[in-house]
Amino acid sequence: MLDLINIRKTFNPHTINEKVALNGVNLHMESGDFVTVIGGNGAGKSTILNAIAGLWPLDEGRIVIDGQDVTGLCEYKRAAFIGRVFQDPMMGTAGNMQIEENLAIAKRRGQKRGLCIGITKEERQQYKEMLATLGLGLEDRLTTKVKLLSGGQRQALTLLMATLTKPKLLLLDEHTAALDPRTAGKVLELSNRIVKEHRLMTLMVTHNMKDAIAYGNRLIMMHQGRIILDISGDEKRCLTVPVLMNEFAKASGDELATDRALLS
């Protein structure tokens, strides 16, 4: 379960660049919920994910994961509960380290790291099998430096790393936006498969309305730092892009013209 209770965040308060990024966000997610998040630029989609991940302290509000209040925990401590994939494929992996080293680091998320050997033989075998399921041929390249991989391969690897130790919550922040359409589709399918397989509670931000409709069991739309639309169940299943556009128009008013271009 995830509970966001009246979260507020203003960047650069009391300056010319003041920006109310989150303006009282409330959200309750059940375990196993796969929620897609859409909204125009600056709506607060990525900000909400960053708030949950703990990049900065909140101005107000609380974040509770499975009954545990994590509001006061810093980013690396929250990582024990949270798996993340970023928009930038470079961001989720250590480029100068080998594939297996990256995986070994991810495997120890939430654990104490001491002077034991960083990667064991059994682990290697396990990684090999897991990489084989990606179907990208990475299973034979365990010792390849990650910086030599393509963006899509890196995102697939990051996804594997984020879910290697089963997280209580998976955050996908436009993780296919930087990829070409074909690769993006593949990575998205892979994400869906992993989420379903492990029944992971997931928040996925996307720019693409079609993807937001096609994936997950619930869709929320953000606008000016608030959740303005929350659709789930049958209603979500029957949703189409025009209906969603319409809802968006109703909720956001005159900014439609610019946002339609961005969202379509």
Place this chain on the structure above:
Amino acid sequence: MNISSLISALPGATAQGLIWGIMAIGVYLTYKVLDFSDLTVDGTMATGGAVCVMLMINGTNLWVALLCSVLAGMAAGLVTGIFHTKMGIPPILSGILTQLALYSINLWIMGFKANQGINVTKYNLLVSARNVRHLGMDNPIFIMLAVTAILIVVLYWFFGTELGSSLRATGCNEQMAKAQGINVDRCKRIGLMISNGIVALSSALFAQYQGSVDVNMGRGAIVIGLAAVIISTVIFGKLFHNFGLKLMAVSIGAVLYYIVIQVVLWLGLNTNLLKLLSALVVAFFLAIPYWTKNAKNMKRSKGAKHA
């Protein structure tokens, strides 16, 4: 210009290079592994020697004195780490602050004298310049080869552990490290402590080698360390991919640096101009990656115009 005078200077240059190679390995750990330009080393490169010499003069056992030197260096690294991670001071400035503070501390350790001597005939020293032409196990070149080998083995083991891997991840991609639950601030402090401990060890050995410690001994140490790192990447970068071999290359880089210095001096350069030369050479090599990147971009934009 007599070639035999150059050749007779080579054993000394090699021994010095190996000792400073230890320091260069310390610099490599912060500069390359942790991606932290740590200027603390200019101070630590005198602290280690000061601690070692003063303890030994006062009757402490050689090995205990060496251990205390390392601990003193680690403490200096920790201070820089605290400046950076707990007080938000940028890396370079953190190092400069510790370095400046160390100048006073080093003088204090040395009884407020600018230098202190330690005589090899009176004390049981590990390495001494006096033995540099001996063909025996007391030759500092042999001893330094052994010390370097042991250090590399230990570091190779450490950076393969869970903790060592998290240090490497911190230096490589801080964002990823945090997302994987790594306490990056702690990693930086640990890395700085290890690095400065190693530098202090080098300093203690160098003080023994030359039979004295000087408060200015570490001035420009960071540049010598960077020079060794750069020489090693230029010559062995494409060849060595294993971490242990890379560390070995750094040590070789330091030896080559001292041999080149020896050659330049033999060619008649004024000793007082050495630091100027070192700085310019290092600046030049540090610029190479930037220039090659620019050149590639230029080519690309030109290509685009033609297309």
